Amino acid sequence: MYWYREGGALSLAPWLAAMALLWLGGWLLASHAFRLDRRERLIIGLGLGIVLYTWLVNIVGQFSSPQIAFLAPSIIVFLAGLAAAWKRPDGPWLNLEDLKIWRWLLIGLSLVWLFLLMSKGLALFDEQKNLSLISIIANGDLPPRFFLNYPLNYVYHYGFQVFGASLMQLGGMLPWSAFDTAKSIMWGTSLLLTALLGRRYIGEKRGTWLLPAVLAFASGTRYLLFLLPPGILLRANELVTLQGTSAFIGKPFSEALASGWTVDGGPPMDYIFGFLNGILDPLVMAHQGPNTFSVLIFVLVWLLLTRLKQRWSFLLIAICFSMWALAWEATYALFMVGLLLFAAISYWRWRSLEFKNFKPALYAALLSFLVVLLQGGTLTEMARNLIFGIESTSQLPLINQSQILAAGISTSVLSIPAQASEFLGFSLRWPPAILSAHLGPLSLFSPVELLVGLFELGPVILFVPWIGRWAFRRSRAGDWPLAVLMLSACVGFLMPIFLEYRADRDISRLGWQALLTWTLMLTMLAADRAFLWKNYLRKAAIAGLALMLFGGMLIAGIQLTAASSTQLAHTFTELDAALTSQVWGEFSNEDKIFGPLGNTTIITGQLTGRLLGNPPENSNWTQLRLNPTLEALIAQEYDYIFIDSRRWDDISPDSQAELDASCIEIFAEVWDNSGDNFRRILDLKDCYP
Numbered sequence: 001m002y003w004y005r006e007g008g009a010l011s012l013a014p015w016l017a018a019m020a021l022l023w024l025g026g027w028l029l030a031s032h033a034f035r036l037d038r039r040e041r042l043i044i045g046l047g048l049g050i051v052l053y054t055w056l057v058n059i060v061g062q063f064s065s066p067q068i069a070f071l072a073p074s075i076i077v078f079l080a081g082l083a084a085a086w087k088r089p090d091g092p093w094l095n096l097e098d099l100k101i102w103r104w105l106l107i108g109l110s111l112v113w114l115f116l117l118m119s120k121g122l123a124l125f126d127e128q129k130n131l132s133l134i135s136i137i138a139n140g141d142l143p144p145r146f147f148l149n150y151p152l153n154y155v156y157h158y159g160f161q162v163f164g165a166s167l168m169q170l171g172g173m174l175p176w177s178a179f180d181t182a183k184s185i186m187w188g189t190s191l192l193l194t195a196l197l198g199r200r201y202i203g204e205k206r207g208t209w210l211l212p213a214v215l216a217f218a219s220g221t222r223y224l225l226f227l228l229p230p231g232i233l234l235r236a237n238e239l240v241t242l243q244g245t246s247a248f249i250g251k252p253f254s255e256a257l258a259s260g261w262t263v264d265g266g267p268p269m270d271y272i273f274g275f276l277n278g279i280l281d282p283l284v285m286a287h288q289g290p291n292t293f294s295v296l297i298f299v300l301v302w303l304l305l306t307r308l309k310q311r312w313s314f315l316l317i318a319i320c321f322s323m324w325a326l327a328w329e330a331t332y333a334l335f336m337v338g339l340l341l342f343a344a345i346s347y348w349r350w351r352s353l354e355f356k357n358f359k360p361a362l363y364a365a366l367l368s369f370l371v372v373l374l375q376g377g378t379l380t381e382m383a384r385n386l387i388f389g390i391e392s393t394s395q396l397p398l399i400n401q402s403q404i405l406a407a408g409i410s411t412s413v414l415s416i417p418a419q420a421s422e423f424l425g426f427s428l429r430w431p432p433a434i435l436s437a438h439l440g441p442l443s444l445f446s447p448v449e450l451l452v453g454l455f456e457l458g459p460v461i462l463f464v465p466w467i468g469r470w471a472f473r474r475s476r477a478g479d480w481p482l483a484v485l486m487l488s489a490c491v492g493f494l495m496p497i498f499l500e501y502r503a504d505r506d507i508s509r510l511g512w513q514a515l516l517t518w519t520l521m522l523t524m525l526a527a528d529r530a531f532l533w534k535n536y537l538r539k540a541a542i543a544g545l546a547l548m549l550f551g552g553m554l555i556a557g558i559q560l561t562a563a564s565s566t567q568l569a570h571t572f573t574e575l576d577a578a579l580t581s582q583v584w585g586e587f588s589n590e591d592k593i594f595g596p597l598g599n600t601t602i603i604t605g606q607l608t609g610r611l612l613g614n615p616p617e618n619s620n621w622t623q624l625r626l627n628p629t630l631e632a633l634i635a636q637e638y639d640y641i642f643i644d645s646r647r648w649d650d651i652s653p654d655s656q657a658e659l660d661a662s663c664i665e666i667f668a669e670v671w672d673n674s675g676d677n678f679r680r681i682l683d684l685k686d687c688y689p
Contacts, residue, residue: 001174001568001574001577001578001581002120002174002176002177002566002568002577003173003174003177004171004172004173004174004177005172005173005174005580005581005584006172006581007172011171011172011173012171012172012173014071014170014171015166015167015170015171015172016171017074018053018070018071018074018166018170019074021074021075021077021078022049022050022052022053022073022074022077022078023045023046023049024045024049024078024081025045025049025052025074025077025078025079025080025081025082026044026045026046026047026048026049026050026052026077026081027041027042027045027046027049027081027094027098028045028078028080028081028082028084028085028093028094029045029048029049029052029077029080029081029084029316030042030044030045030048031045031084031085031093031094031095031098032081032084032085032087032309032310033084033308033309033310033312033313033316034304034307034308034309034313035307035308035309036307038095038097038098038100039098039100039101039104039196039199040196040303041095041098042098042099042101042105043101043104043105043108043189043192043193043195043196044193044196044300044303044304046189046192047189047192047193047296047299047300048300048304048316048320049077050163050185050186050189050296051296051297051300051319051320051323052073052077052080052316052319052323053073053074053077053163053166054073054159054162054163054166054323055159055319055322055323055326055375056072056073056076056077057069057070057073057142057162057163057165057166058142058143058159058162058326058375058376059375060072060073060076061137061140061142061162062142062143062376065140066138066139066140066169067169069140069142069169070138070165070166070169070170071170084310087310104192104195104208107192108188108189108191108192109188111187111188111191111192112184112185112187112188112189113184114563115183115184115187115188115284116180116181116184117563118559118560118562118563119180119183119184119287120177120180120562120563120565120566120567121267121562121563121564121565121566121567122265122266122267122287122559122562122567123176123264123265123567123568123569123570124263124265124266124287125287125288127176127179127265127569127570128570128598128599128602129147130160130161130164130179130288130289131175131176131179131569131598131602132147132598132601132602133147133154133158133161133165134161134164134165134168134175134178134179134182135165135168135175135584135601135602135603135604135605136601136605136606136607137158137161137162137164137165138165138166138168138169138178138585138605139169139584139585139605139606140589141607142162142376143158143375143376143377143380144158144161144376145607147598147601147607148598150607150608153376153381153384154381155378155381155382155385156377156378157290157325157326157327157328157329157377157378158326158376158377159290159293159323159326159327159328159377160182160183160186160289160290160292160293160327161289161290162326163182163185163186163293164178164179164181164182164183164289165178166182167181167182174568174577174580174581175569175580175602176568176569176572179289179569182289183286183287183288183289183292186289186292186293186295186296187283187286187292189296190215190283190292190295190296190299191212191215191216192212193296193299193300193303194211194212194215194299194520195207195208195209195211195212196208196303197211197299197302197303197520198210198211198212198523198524200303201524201527201528202523202524202527203527206527207527210523210527211520211523211524213549214519214520214523214545214549215283215295215516215520216282216283216284216552216556217282217283217284217548217549217551217552217553217555217556218280218282218283218458218515218516218519218545218548218549218552219275219277219280219281219282219458219548219549219551219552219555220277220278220279220280220455220456220457220458220515220548220551221455221456221458221459221547221548221550221551222257222274222275222276222277222455222456222551223257223272223274223275223550223551224455224547225257225274225452225455226257226258226274228451230254232448232451233253233254233257234254235448236253236254236448236449236452237252237253237254239446239448239449240253240439240440240442240449240452241253241439241440242256242438242439242440243278243436243437243438243439243440243505244437244438244505245261245263246261246273246278246438246439248262249261249262249273253439256273257273257274258272258273258274259272259273260272260273261273261276264570265567265569265570266562267558267559267561267562268561268562268565269558269561270558271555271558272554272558273438275551275554275555276438276551276555277436277438277456277458277551278436278437278438278439278456278508279434279435279436279437279456279457279508279511279512279515280457280458280511280512280515280516280519280548281512282551282552282555282556283295283552284552284555284556284559285552285555285559290327290328291328291509291512293327293328294324294327294328294331295516297320297323297324297327298324298331298335300320301317301320301321301324301335301481302481302485304316304317304320305317305357305361305481306356306357306478306479306480306481307357308357308360313360314360314361314363314364314367315364315367317360317361317364318363318364318365318367318368318371319368321335321336321364321365321367321368322368322371322372322375325368325372325375325377325378325379326372326375326376326377328509329377329378329379330507330509330510330513331509331513332372333379334488334489334491334492334510334513334514335484335485335488336365336369337487337488337491338484338485338486338487338488338489338491339361339362339365339484339488340365341484341487341488341491342475342480342483342484342487343358343362345483345487346358346480355475355478355480356478356480358480426499426500426501427499427500427501428498428499428500429441429496429497429498429499429500431443431444431445432444432445432497432498433449433453433497434449434450434453434454434456434457434496434497434511435496435497435504435507435508435511436453436456436508437505437508439452439456440504441500441504442456444497457511457515458515458519458544458547458548459540459541459543459544459545459547459548460515460518460519460522460544460545460548461515461518462544463518463522463525463537463541463544464518466525466533466537466541467486467518467521467522467525468486468490470482470521470525470528470531471483471485471486471521472486473531482521485517485521486517486521488513488514488517489513489514489515489517489518490514491510491514492510492511492513492514492517493510493511493514493515495507495510496508496510496511519545519548522541522544522545523545525541526538526541526542526545569602571599572599572602574672575644575670575671575672575677575678575679576599576603576679578670578679579603579668579670579679579681580602580603580604582668582670583603583604583667583668583681584603584604584605585605586604587604587605587606587640591606591639591640592606592608592636592637592638592639592640593606593608593638593639593640593641593642593681594608594624594628594633594636594638594640594641594642595608595641595642595643596625596642596647599642600642603642604642604681608642624636626651627651627652627655628641628643628651628655628658628659629654629655629658630658630659630661630664630684630687633684634684634687634688638684639683639684639685640667640681640682640683640684641659641681641682641684642679642680642681643659643680643681643682644677644678644679644680645676645677645678645679646677648678659682661687663684663686663687664682664683664684664686664687665682665683665686666680666681666682666683667681667682667683668680668681669681
């Protein structure tokens with residue numbers, strides 16, 4: 001019961017048809033809107049088709065049924081490709097020579113399958129959030145409301161989950177298989193696009209495998225702390241405090257380095273804490289999903305910005321920018337800042353903005369900014385809150401942890417929507433510090449903390465001056481995106497050092513984007529024989545890159561231990577899957593279902609909860625959870641209640657008797673073979689006076 005709600009693999013046929021249409025449309029657009037090599041058009045067409053399709057689903061889904069919302073955009077992308085080809089009658093619509101890269105496609109398919117095998121055996125990182133969003137979006141809730149307080153809009157990015165929802169709506173998948181498959185497709189496509197980037201900057205023999213390997217495995221070098229004298233590590237015990245789930249290791253820093261990091265839903269072999277990283281975690285560990293989509297758009301934009309062929313091509317770039325904001329607003333904002341900084345520097349120094357395709361990129365950025373204010377997601381809701389004062393999750397008080405635990409939901413799931421979109425959540429950080437999601441702020445004024453921070457960053461930080469010089473030299477020769485990326489990386493690196501955020505862990509992703517950009521550029525620089533620098537520096541850069549890959553390769557090996565197993569999602573069993581197959585999408589929009597927050601939403605596709613904003617002792621939801629009575633459920637206008645054998649044994653005999661009332665009908669029910677465990681949805685509608 002991992003893959004499909006019903007019908008087996010045949011139920012995937014509509015989704016495959018939609019994918020074929022969006023890929024074909026993307027291929028046509030890549031061929032006629034951009035100047036691309038024949039080896040690039042088909043793969044870039046896939047990436048472009050995914051981005052355009054997902055963006056259109058978000059738009060169409062706001063005023064249509066879910067079936068139309070997920071099918072029509074693939075047709076629109078295909079028709080847009082046909083229109084682009086029809087306007088170019090001087091040549092073939094598609095060059096069949098593009099298909100000669102079939103070996104690349106086989107490699108890409110193998111990468112998707114490899115990541116899917118690992119993901120299928122893991123249940124990591126924001127599962128409740130991602131699965132809830134995929135389930136409600138697939139059921140037609142666009143833009144989504146907050147799944148833990150449905151009257152409020154969801155103030156966070158959800159672009160990746162829209163693509164995952166297509167697998168659930170069109171492909172008949174269950175929420176967890178849709179989630180795992182979507183992030184695997186994003187991961188494999190990102191590596192294929194990075195191979196094209198490596199071919200451009202490094203060459204076909206080395207670049208097509210080297211740059212994707214760097215993208216997949218690059219990480220910090222925390223493990224090199226093992227080489228330090230024991231006295232330094234003992235001193236670090238007094239200064240470094242483990243943050244978040246890392247704190248559950250329950251050991252001093254020096255001992256934690258060699259300890260296993262046990263995490264719910266993790267692989268059979270524990271992650272070794274010393275090989276993890278709190279700034280640049282390797283993309284092979286990208287099991288959240290949204291970061292893989294962000295990387296896909298990041299590389300796609302890099303490939304396309306200087307290759308515009310038609311006047312209207314900037315519209316496609318604008319859509320890519322807009323989708324980037326919906327997928328991962330932090331990296332979109334960083335790129336926009338870098339673009340504007342480069343425009344200002346260019347005009348100030350050279351009184352010119354005449355770089356190839358630079359003005360169209362500025363037009364695309366401006367257009368995307370206008371779209372972002374309306375399309376949904378973090379930036380849209382921030383603007384609505386600022387201009388109109390509309391209530392959102394960012395205006396609610398912080399969630400009490402006892403509420404979270406009572407709801408049976410990971411604390412990491414809830415802390416983000418409650419805090420991440422605080423518009424004025426920034427303040428000055430003093431003393432300045434290197435921010436790690438695992439180790440917290442590491443002060444620049446403390447020699448021991450600074451040393452730990454440098455190892456956390458990895459050797460790439462030592463080569464930033466040479467990377468900057470290389471990027472700006474090439475930008476003056478026409479490759480201006482390098483300078484934009486360099487500037488955005490600098491901003492992303494410096495912001496967490498000097499600015500503190502209310503949800504401080506969230507802005508560590510700015511450092512992640514900066515280090516990822518610099519690491520990819522350092523790989524290109526090390527392979528660029530035209531750039532004159534000392535040979536020992538080149539060798540040192542290569543050695544530094546090798547050290548940064550080692551930790552990620554070890555993490556990949558640990559994750560491979562999960563490839564032969566299957567986990568649906570954290571706390572979910574085959575009974576939950578069986579019930580989902582029966583009831584998902586079977587309710588009307590007006591139906592209210594009471595049950596465990598998150599779990600009920602995932603299983604039914606319905607928004608079910610209203611937890612935030614009330615102290616737990618006064619929360620109607622909490623009182624109903626402890627003592628569900630028919631009178632109280634009707635008073636709160638619930639139409640159904642989800643109950644399982646675990647909850648049934650916890651409630652009082654009086655509540656059990658209440659839920660056995662003659663007016664209550666069983667809407668859906670599943671039992672295991674032992675006859676001891678069940679999942680049940682009860683229909684309360686006949687109990688209303």
